[in-house]
Amino acid sequence: MVKHDMTNIIFAGVGGQGVLLAGKILMQVALDAGYDVKESEVHGMAQRGGSVDCHVRYGDTVYSPLVEKGGADYIVAFEYVEAxxxxxxxxxxxxxxxxxxxxxxxxxxxxxxEYPQDVESWIKENVKNSVLIDTKDVLKEVKSSRALNIVMLGALANYLAFDKESWEEAIKKTVKEKFVEMNLNAFDRMFKKTAGQLDIMV
Amino acid sequence: MHKKIMLGNEAVARGAYEAGCMVAAGYPGTPSTEILESVAANYRGIKAQWSPNEKVALDVVAGASVAGARAMAAMKHVGLNVAADSLFTLSYTGVNGGMVIVNADDPGAWSSQNEQDNRHYARAAKLPMLDPSSPEEARQFTRMAFDISEQFDRPVIVRITTRVAHSQGAVNLEEPKKAKLKPFERNPKKYVMIPAHARPRHLFVEEQAKKLKEYSETSGLNRIEWNSRSTGIITNGIAYQYVKEVCPDASILKIGMVWPLPDKLICEFCNNVDELYVVEELDPFIEDYTRALGYKPRGKEIIPICGELTPEIVDMAINQKVPGNKIPSYYGKLPGRPPALCKGCPHGYVFNVLKKLDLNVNGDIGCYTLAVLPPYSAMHTQTCMGAGIGMHVGFEKARGEDFIKKTVAVIGDSTFVHSGIAPLIDLVYNKCHGTVIILDNRATAMTGHQDHPATGRTLMGEETHELDLELLAKACGVRRVRKVDPKDVETFERVVKEEIEAKEPSVIISLRKCILKR
Known part of the structure; x- marks a missing residue:
């Protein structure tokens, strides 16, 4: 890719983890910040218990909705093997x-x-810019495992140039009204938990 | 102008709304389903409906058009096969209110039984086809399609692909036109296709084709983006976006109207570039056309004919980019995550029994097709919607009554209504003895629990007559119709054994609501 102002992010997980909603919220944040934005996802048979991913790209002008291999600035994986x-x-x-x-x-x-047992140690050894995060505590605190997608965004948000309020606005616009408060709480907790210390968590 | 993030399919719905569409019909099918769902959810002024199958949907839309309304049918690529009989003759009758058929191809077969390239339908049925490359174009082109349809008296196909249907992007929202009925006039020479009427209408079709070709040259739907003339790329649909991404310096002929193709524009483009390429997904449709005009582009010799394209495939083909990555690859084998029946899925109980009894299973299209995979491995044929029962008849005709005792056909409730009824009539009519299991989970489950005639609810959310599958099977001439809850495994197994042994046709309705349905 020739453009340098482009940001490419891939969310990866399995059906039911809320991968697509995470992408949608990021898109909203980027759009509100004045960027062009595109996303690509897969529905249907591939979604039934299968791997689910979602590519989000934002910049001045976005053409392809797919990130090119070797082109992702961030990969946010909701579990080990999908990473x-x-x-x-x-x-x-x-x-x-x-x-x-x-x-x-x-x-x-x-x-x-078999599910490989050494994924975490392998990632630590082989991917220099990797961050492994614990989401269990936060999900327990907000009493909802369904907030995983928002919790992952809380960690990602520390790296991106958008302010916290714009994330909160996008969450309000995107999630169902009765879940807004719980999700804002989940976002806030992970955002604070990981702020400034993500890189030393490796 | 207000901007909103929309899925390509939502943008199609928006385009229809802005164009003053009044009636919309279809049958669910990935990657097209969200078009009608979005119409029903957001534009309540449009009468939107699920029809039993795509042919019925297209006929409904044709009727609405002849009656004076702008109308839209939406379906996946293989759905247009079902509707093709109507399609080819609607080309002759033309329209009254604008008629648009949205067709969603699935390169990569993400959720389909094949990768057919439906651009061929436009050429074969002599219909204009638009091919948007983004959600914003999906809105614009759908809106324009209604105008083109009325201007040229042609049904217009809007062809999208999975990566347009299921990608999101910023979409400009324009003011909707006011929906308005055109007068209905009796005109049998146009709307009754006896041979004496069809022959002159064929002449009309060919005249319109010429006018449409001129439109294709000048409308702006096809356009040249001049840049460096050392490389020229003709491209369409989502491939355009990949080309823009990886070949920013090349000149591009962007094809937004993929039929009829613009001869003059293509010649002008080809005559003014050094290296000529055609980058398109699936078949060499534009490439063959360009060759027929006397040019020798590089196309399918470097761009795969199978599967969907990606930016890196185009990058490798045009720029000879060497794939490779500095990030190391994991050394071990990763467990697969094939799609699977959900925990507690009612189909699971059924296939455990069929597996235990070691039966041959003629399958059909739906979640239950996943029973072909481990741990069930209990499906042995499956082609397309409704094919299983007809194949079941063929099994018996080929191998006899004793063989069919070791074989069943399985078909979902929605699929049965779609195209399982005629073959069930065939099974009885032609004196077969086979057993058909209708897997009734009260929904079109695979595509996301859409309603159908046997659920008693419409797309607009209204209560309606609930088609009684038991009565229907009896009316087809099946005397042995049993309704069983598959979760009662012992009873279910006993019923299956009894029915496959019976010396006459039988239907077992395996009734249990989809585990995911509230």
Missing amino acids: IRKLDYLKEDGKLIVNRLAVKPVLVEAGLE
């Missing part, structure tokens, strides 16, 4: 943010395949 699966999209100096969680696929549960 590994997306690695060929990461820029050499791109950042990998990984939720410390293993979601076992059906075939692993059925004993037909």
Whole structure:
């Protein structure tokens, strides 16, 4: 990609983790900040219990809704294996943010395949710009595992140039009204928890 | 002008609303489903409906058009196969109110049984086809399509692909036109296609094709973006965006109207660039056309014909970019995450029994098709909507009554209503003995729980007559119709054994609501 003002972010997880909503909120933040923005996602059969990803790109003018391999500034992975699966999209100096969680696929549960045990240590050794975050505590505090997507955004927000209020505005515009307060709370907790200390969490 | 982030499919719905569309019909199918859902949710003035299948939907839309309303049908690529019979003759009748058919292709077969390239339909049915490359163009082109339809008296196809349908972007919201009925006039020479009427209408179709070709040259839907003339790329749809991204210095002929193609523009472009390329997803549609005009572009020799394109595929093909990444790859094997039936899915109980009894299973289209995969591995044929019951008949015709005792056909409730009824009639009519299991989970589940005639609810959320599948099967001539809850595994297994042994046709309605449905 020739443009340098472009920011490319990939969210990766599994069906039901709220990956697409995370992308939608980021898009809203970028649009409100005056950027052109595009996103790409996959619906339908591929979504049933499968891997789900969502590419978000923003800049002056965005053409492709897909990030090119080796072009992602950030990959935000909602669990270990999906982080590994997306690695060929990461820029050499791109950042990998990984939720410390293993979601076992059906075939692993059925004993037909194995879930690798060393993903976390492998990432620490091999991906220099990686950040592993604990989301369990925050999710417990807000009493909702469904806020995982917002919690992941809370961590990501520390890296991006948007102010906290614009994230909160976008959350208000995007999530269902009765969940707004809980989600704002979840965002705030992870934002503060990780502010200024993300890089030393590796 | 107000800007809003929209999914490509939502932008199509918005375009129809802005154009004053009054009637919209379709059948759910990825990647097209959200078009009608968005119409029903956001533009309540449009009468939107799920029809039993795409052909019915297109006929409804044609009727609305002839009656004077602007109307839109929406379906996935294989849905247009179902509606194709109507499509080819609607090309002859033309329209009264603007008629737009939105067709969603699925390169990559993310959620489909094939990767067919429906641009061929436009050429074969002699219909104009627009091919937007972004959500904003999806809105603009859909809106324009209604005007083109009325101006040239042609149904217009708007073709989107998965990466346009399911990508989001900023969309400009324009003021809607006021929806207005045109007068209905009896005109059998235009709307009754007996051979004596069809022949002159064919002449009309060819005359309009010439006018549309002129429109294709000058409307701006097809346009040249001059840049360096050493490289020229003809491209359309989402591929345009990838080309803009990875070849910022090249000259581009952007094809937004993919049929009819603009000969003069193509020649002007080809005559003024050194290296000529065509970058398009799926078939060499524009490439073959350009070759027929006497040029020799590089196209499918470097751009794959199978699967969807990505920016890196285009980058590799045109710029010889070497793939490679400084980030190391994980050394081990990663577990797959194939789509699977949900925990507690009613289909799971059914397929456990079919697997245990070691039956051959003629399958169909829906979530239950996933039973072909482990841990069930219990489906042995599946082609397209409604095919399973007809194949079941063929199994018996080929291998006889004893063989069919070891075989069942399975089909979902929505799929059965879509195109399973005629083959069930065939099964009885042609004296077969097979057993058909209707997997009734009370929804079109795979595409997101859309309603259908047997759920008793419409797309607009109204209560309606609930089609009784048991009565329907009986009316087809099946005397043995059993309704069983598959979660009662013992009973279910006993019923299956009894029905496959029966010396006459039988239908088992396996009734349990989808686990995800509230």
